[in-house]
Amino acid sequence: MNIKTLLQSTAITVGGLAIVSCGGGGGGTGSTVTPPAPPPPDTQAPSLEFNPSSLTVVSTGTGSSTLTATDNVGITTGPNVSCTNGGDYSDGVFTAPETSETLTSECTATASDAAGNEGSATLTVTVNPDTTAPVVSFSVANLTVNSGQTSEVSLTATDDAAVTSLTTTCTNGGSFSDGVFTAPTITTTTNLVCTATATDAAGNSANATLNVTVEPLPDDVKITGKISYELVPLNTSTNGLDYGATVQRGAPGITVQARNAAGGIIDTAVTDGNGDFSVSVLPNTDVRIVARAEMLQEASTGTAGWNVKVIDNTNQNAVYELTGDLLSSGVSDSIRALTAQSGWGGSSYTSTRAAAPFAMLAPTYVAIQKMIADDPDAVFPEMKYNWSINNRAVSGNDSAGDIGTSSYKGNGNVYILGDEDSDTDEYDDHVVVHEWGHYFEDQMSRSDSIGGPHSGGQKLDMRVAMGEGFGNALSGMVTDDPFYRDSYGNGQSQGFSINVDSNDNTGWYDERTTAGVLYDLYDRGTNDDDGMRFGMGPIYAAFTATSYSDHPAFSSIFSYLAELKSQQQDDAAAIETFAAERGINSTENYGAGETNNGGLASNLPIHKVVEVNGDAVEICSVDDNGDYNKLGNRAFLKFTATAASHTLTMTKTSGPAARDPDFVVYKSGVRVQVSQGSGDTSETLTATLSAGDHVIDAYDYPNVGDQDTPGDSCYNFTITR
Amino acid sequence: MNIAKIIFKSLLSISIIGFASVSAYASDSSKDLNSTYQKPGADIRHIHNLKSQLSRGGMETFTLTLNEGYGEGALEISLGTNENLEIFSTSKQASFDMSKGKTHTMDISFRAKKDGRHFINVFTRAVNPSGQFQTRVFSIPVQVGAKVPEKPHPGLRTLQDGTKVIEMKAAEEVIFD
Numbered sequence: 001m002n003i004k005t006l007l008q009s010t011a012i013t014v015g016g017l018a019i020v021s022c023g024g025g026g027g028g029t030g031s032t033v034t035p036p037a038p039p040p041p042d043t044q045a046p047s048l049e050f051n052p053s054s055l056t057v058v059s060t061g062t063g064s065s066t067l068t069a070t071d072n073v074g075i076t077t078g079p080n081v082s083c084t085n086g087g088d089y090s091d092g093v094f095t096a097p098e099t100s101e102t103l104t105s106e107c108t109a110t111a112s113d114a115a116g117n118e119g120s121a122t123l124t125v126t127v128n129p130d131t132t133a134p135v136v137s138f139s140v141a142n143l144t145v146n147s148g149q150t151s152e153v154s155l156t157a158t159d160d161a162a163v164t165s166l167t168t169t170c171t172n173g174g175s176f177s178d179g180v181f182t183a184p185t186i187t188t189t190t191n192l193v194c195t196a197t198a199t200d201a202a203g204n205s206a207n208a209t210l211n212v213t214v215e216p217l218p219d220d221v222k223i224t225g226k227i228s229y230e231l232v233p234l235n236t237s238t239n240g241l242d243y244g245a246t247v248q249r250g251a252p253g254i255t256v257q258a259r260n261a262a263g264g265i266i267d268t269a270v271t272d273g274n275g276d277f278s279v280s281v282l283p284n285t286d287v288r289i290v291a292r293a294e295m296l297q298e299a300s301t302g303t304a305g306w307n308v309k310v311i312d313n314t315n316q317n318a319v320y321e322l323t324g325d326l327l328s329s330g331v332s333d334s335i336r337a338l339t340a341q342s343g344w345g346g347s348s349y350t351s352t353r354a355a356a357p358f359a360m361l362a363p364t365y366v367a368i369q370k371m372i373a374d375d376p377d378a379v380f381p382e383m384k385y386n387w388s389i390n391n392r393a394v395s396g397n398d399s400a401g402d403i404g405t406s407s408y409k410g411n412g413n414v415y416i417l418g419d420e421d422s423d424t425d426e427y428d429d430h431v432v433v434h435e436w437g438h439y440f441e442d443q444m445s446r447s448d449s450i451g452g453p454h455s456g457g458q459k460l461d462m463r464v465a466m467g468e469g470f471g472n473a474l475s476g477m478v479t480d481d482p483f484y485r486d487s488y489g490n491g492q493s494q495g496f497s498i499n500v501d502s503n504d505n506t507g508w509y510d511e512r513t514t515a516g517v518l519y520d521l522y523d524r525g526t527n528d529d530d531g532m533r534f535g536m537g538p539i540y541a542a543f544t545a546t547s548y549s550d551h552p553a554f555s556s557i558f559s560y561l562a563e564l565k566s567q568q569q570d571d572a573a574a575i576e577t578f579a580a581e582r583g584i585n586s587t588e589n590y591g592a593g594e595t596n597n598g599g600l601a602s603n604l605p606i607h608k609v610v611e612v613n614g615d616a617v618e619i620c621s622v623d624d625n626g627d628y629n630k631l632g633n634r635a636f637l638k639f640t641a642t643a644a645s646h647t648l649t650m651t652k653t654s655g656p657a658a659r660d661p662d663f664v665v666y667k668s669g670v671r672v673q674v675s676q677g678s679g680d681t682s683e684t685l686t687a688t689l690s691a692g693d694h695v696i697d698a699y700d701y702p703n704v705g706d707q708d709t710p711g712d713s714c715y716n717f718t719i720t721r
Numbered sequence: 722m723n724i725a726k727i728i729f730k731s732l733l734s735i736s737i738i739g740f741a742s743v744s745a746y747a748s749d750s751s752k753d754l755n756s757t758y759q760k761p762g763a764d765i766r767h768i769h770n771l772k773s774q775l776s777r778g779g780m781e782t783f784t785l786t787l788n789e790g791y792g793e794g795a796l797e798i799s800l801g802t803n804e805n806l807e808i809f810s811t812s813k814q815a816s817f818d819m820s821k822g823k824t825h826t827m828d829i830s831f832r833a834k835k836d837g838r839h840f841i842n843v844f845t846r847a848v849n850p851s852g853q854f855q856t857r858v859f860s861i862p863v864q865v866g867a868k869v870p871e872k873p874h875p876g877l878r879t880l881q882d883g884t885k886v887i888e889m890k891a892a893e894e895v896i897f898d
Contacts, residue, residue: 263881291891315874318885324893338891352876354889390871392840393860400871405857408758421801422842423858431760438758451757453764455847455855458790472761486760488858489844490801496846496856498761511761626764626790 046071046111048079048121055123057096059130060201061161065123066092069111078111087125096127096161098201103127130202134159136166138196138210145183146283146331147217153181153210157198164201170194174212183214190214220280222333223258227251227275227291227322229340229358232427239485239495241427243344250275251340251358253295253365261286261326270297273369283331291338293320293357295365299379304372306380308364310357313386313415314401320357320387347491349420353389356426360385360416363429364436367478374537375544381443383412383436387426392419406431407451408438423488428495430475430484437471446549446669452629456498456512459598459631462556462591462606469514469557476500476515477522477536503529507583507596509603509631514557517582521564532578534568542567550668551589552693553607554636558584558591590638598631600624602714607638607695612646616716618653621661621700623710633703637696639719641689647720648675650698651682655713660701663717667694676701763847763857764790774864775833780809782830785843785861791819794849798827801842805835806863819847836866 048069055063067089069079081089086097087105094107105125112118139154155176157163168176172192173184181194192212199205231249235242251271258266258279266287267279281287292309299305311317322340340354364385372378390401403415406425414435417423425431441447449467454460460468476482482501488494500519504512524533542548548563561579565572565587576587586594591606602620610617619635627633650661661683665673667690675685698717702709771783789796796817800808808831817825833839840860848854876888 289893292886312874312887314871315877315887316885318874318877318887321886321888322891323888324891325895327895330897332897335894335896337894337896339893340889341892352889354891393842393858394840394862396862402862404757404759405762406760419840419842419860421803422840422860425760434760435758449758451759453759453766453790454761455764455790456761457849458764467758468761471758484761486762486856488856494844494856496762496854498855630790 042073042113042115042117044072045117046075046078046113046119048109048111048119050107050109050121050123053121053123054125055094056126056128057094058128058132058160059096059099061096061130063094063096063125064092065089065094067109067121067123069109069119071111071113071117071119073113073115075111076114079109080111081107081109081123083107083123083125085127087127089123094123094125096125099127100129102129130161130200130204132160133204133206134163134198134200136196136198136206136208138194138208140210142211142213143181144213144215145181146215147183147187148185149331150180150182152179154179155196155208157196157206159198159200159204161200161202163198165199165205166196168194168196170212172214174214176210181210181212183212186214187216189216217283217331219282221283221329221331222278222280223287223289223329223336224276224278224333225289225336225338227254227256227271227277227338227340227358229355229362230342231355231359231362232342232344234428234485234487234495236483236485238493239497240487240489240491240493241424243342246342246344248339249362251291252362253297253368254358254361255292255294255296257290257292259288259290261288270295273365281329283329285329286326287329288326289324289336289338291322291340291358293322293361295361295368299377302376304368304376304378304380306368307382308361308368308380308385309383310360310385310387312388313398313403314388314390317384317386320354322354322358349389353418353426356387356418357385359426359429360387360432363433363478367433367436367440367474370478370536371540374540378444378544380440381412383414383439383443385414385416385432387416387418389418389420391415391417393417393423406435408435408442410442412439412443414439420492421490424492425486427492428486429479430472430481431486433475433478434471434484437474438467440474441467441470441543445543446551446555448555448666448669450629454511454629456504456515457506457510459509459625460511461629461631461634462509462558463554464629465509465511465514466556466560469511469516470518472498472500472511472515473518473522476519477539482519482523501527501529503582505581505583507598508557508586508591508594508606509598513582513584517557517561517579517584520578530578531574532571534564534571538564538568552638552666552668552695553589553591554666554695554697555669556591556606558586558594558606559589561587562589598625600632602635603632607636608717610637610639610696610717610719612639612641612719612721614719616651616718618714619650619698619717620712620714621698621703622712623703624712627710628704634697634699637698637717638693639696640693641691642721643689643691644721645686645688647684647686648673648696649682649684649718649720650675650715651718652680653714653716655700656709656711658709659711659713661698661713661715662701663696663698665689665694665696667692761855763845763855765796765845765847765857767843767845767859769861771861771863774866774868777833777836777865780830780832782828785827785829787817787825787827787845789819789823789825789847791823791847791849793820794847795819796825797846797848797854799844800829801844802831802840805833805837805839805865806841807832807834808841831863833863833865837869839863839865 057063085105107123136157194210254271256277269277295308343351343353394402395404396402448463484498500515542564622632662676798815843859
């Protein structure tokens with residue numbers, strides 16, 4: 001070992017054994033320090049290996065062989081690789097030279113360590129000439145594209161060496177580039193071929209073909225789809241809304257419009273019973289699908305007609321519309337599904353309550369469908385649901401939302417509450433149908449109801465009992481659910497219910513009784529516990545008969561059952577028996593023969609007969625059951641007029657001072673004379689009447705208007721001519 | 722017919738509708754439906770003496786009078802409002818015996834925190850002796866500060882044909898072939 005080597009080795013060793021070498025620093029007592037023995041010299045050459053050590057590749061092709069180089073101390077130089085005959089090795093890949101004859105290329109790798117030891121390895125590569133063509137293909141062999149349109153198609157080319165060129169040409173105006181075929185613009189079906197050619201360095205080449213049929217653009221494309229809304233059901237325990245059970249329902253009978261970017265109508269459709277629709281539009285046109293909160297069908301022979309809208313009475317009576325996005329119609333049929341969402345955010349409404357209008361229309365659609373099933377020529381006059389989130393339980397200006405409560409206000413207008421955390425009714429389908437029932441009576445049947453507050457169990461004016469009972473019964477008929485439910489309160493979480501199938505037998509003046517009678521006339525099936533099973537058809541027919549709507553008698557359960565009996569003569573006796581079981585002892589138009597007086601003798605007979613030029617008839621107006629529209633507030637009379645002047649006189653016979661008798665004369669449901677004088681003991685009207693039967697609604701005004709001084713008083717009523 | 726009485730009765734009809742949600746009868750000679758056919762519910766009407774315009778911050782007290790058409794059972798009242806009004810807890814609920822008369826009153830105290838038109842919601846329940854009940858909701862408007870016109874609905878549009886619409890955005894799914 002020379003000095004230099006020794007010093008280096010010592011340094012390395014000392015560096016590696018620093019603790020041991022500290023003994024050399026001190027002068028001891030003269031003892032000798034023996035240095036550690038030097039390491040043996042590195043005589044081991046690096047080890048190199050190609051794996052595999054031989055390859056066969058094609059001209060200009062490549063082959064993989066892994067080169068590993070190791071050394072017991074460490075490689076300081078290399079490995080370096082050099083190849084003969086034009087071959088090249090780099091990063092584990094051998095690249096062959098171009099050759100037309102077989103040759104051998106030897107690649108030699110060398111590496112050395114710090115001690116100068118050198119190792120080597122050899123890779124022997126046989127290089128054959130390239131006679132194999134590339135492989136080229138389209139992902140599909142055949143393609144159909146519309147005029148001027150594009151379609152993505154994959155083009156793949158491989159070679160045992162390398163693809164040096166890939167080109168594509170198409171006939172008849174087609175083009176292919178970067179995996180996209182572009183069709184020419186044509187007006188008749190055109191076939192064309194795209195040919196892809198792949199070539200390698202050796203000049204080998206191959207082709208692939210794509211057969212394309214280019215179709216002219218269609219005249220139009222169909223957009224089909226569904227209009228749905230989120231229905232929030234009622235909890236049958238609390239009668240409040242159950243947002244957690246919200247379901248998606250198709251919106252039936254809805255007007256759908258396809259509109260262009262400017263808002264112009266391209267096509268219209270009406271959703272079917274499932275909410276499905278189809279419209280046709282030009283291809284490649286920007287189209288927005290709009291579902292209007294409207295059910296509209298023009299009447300024609302054999303086709304019923306109706307016109308129902310949901311409008312915002314607080315915003316210029318604007319009709320609600322559900323709008324989709326403006327999107328290209330494309331060149332083929334497509335599907336668009338629009339959903340009106342409830343807007344519920346978990347604990348309150350946090351976005352537009354778009355579902356509400358459609359939730360009100362859905363039961364209305366069912367009501368109409370049930371009625372036209374037996375009257376395909378029915379024409380339902382225009383009807384509007386006035387609904388807004390601003391519709392509150394405040395009486396005042398409807399256009400400000402102060403609608404009082406959900407109600408029918410005449411001329412086809414139903415107002416529905418929408419005030420969150422107070423009272424909303426858009427999902428209370430029985431409420432919606434109840435009010436639609438008032439519309440139906442007003443526009444298609446007959447109601448002499450004077451409206452006003454009412455509750456089941458109260459003794460009501462018979463006209464009110466009939467109208468309200470019908471509304472409740474109809475809600476059960478349309479929904480096939482006899483439980484009328486009405487939600488309200490914070491989070492719409494509370495409510496109450498009324499079972500219209502309770503078989504109440506209180507009598508003709510109680511809306512529970514009238515509702516039960518009408519519902520039981522309708523219902524059938526396993527839960528039907530009565531003998532009446534008419535279904536909707538006969539019930540509808542009786543309500544819409546002119547012999548019912550034009551009858552002189554005030555509308556009541558009596559006049560309705562009389563009409564039903566006349567139409568269902570085979571069941572007339574059964575109807576009488578059924579009515580009697582419910583506390584209704586007359587099925588004659590005027591209620592003649594009724595024996596249930598509601599607790600007050602003066603309530604009978606229902607219509608008191610006044611003979612013209614005959615004796616006075618005593619009537620009474622009492623407040624025993626409340627005021628305005630309660631049983632006994634008003635007395636009913638009937639008389640037959642001739643076409644002449646008549647004098648009608650109502651004179652007090654008993655009761656407190658300062659009463660105010662008034663009366664109104666009707667003929668076939670039409671108010672023909674109003675006598676509201678100021679006399680406190682008598683009221684007199686002289687008027688020319690037309691010939692025929694008339695009825696009179698006579699009352700003491702304090703019992704129906706001035707609520708500060710209600711009371712009981714009786715009168716003599718006379719008519720002279 | 723006395724003209725003065727016609728006017729009086731017409732005014733009375735309006736006031737009945739306005740204060741008690743009761744429909745009334747016009748004195749004209751044509752058959753029409755000017756009555757209000759309200760939804761079923763408790764036969765309860767209300768009047769109150771709250772001032773038509775209030776100032777923010779001060780405590781207000783008014784009397785709510787409820788008239789019901791029952792002779793038995795209980796009349797239960799609860800009140801609700803939003804964050805713009807503070808109803809003092811002692812007056813948020815009440816219960817009345819309906820066998821003791823048909824008119825019931827309760828004093829309500831509250832404080833308005835913010836200008837605007839707010840509402841006190843009156844939830845009423847008429848409970849009969851067997852426990853069955855019907856309800857009626859009234860909202861009492863509370864005008865705090867000056868009246869401000871309501872802003873139109875942000876979705877209000879006029880179509881090419883002049884139709885007024887309220888646009889509501891749909892959740893939409895589009896599928897192309």
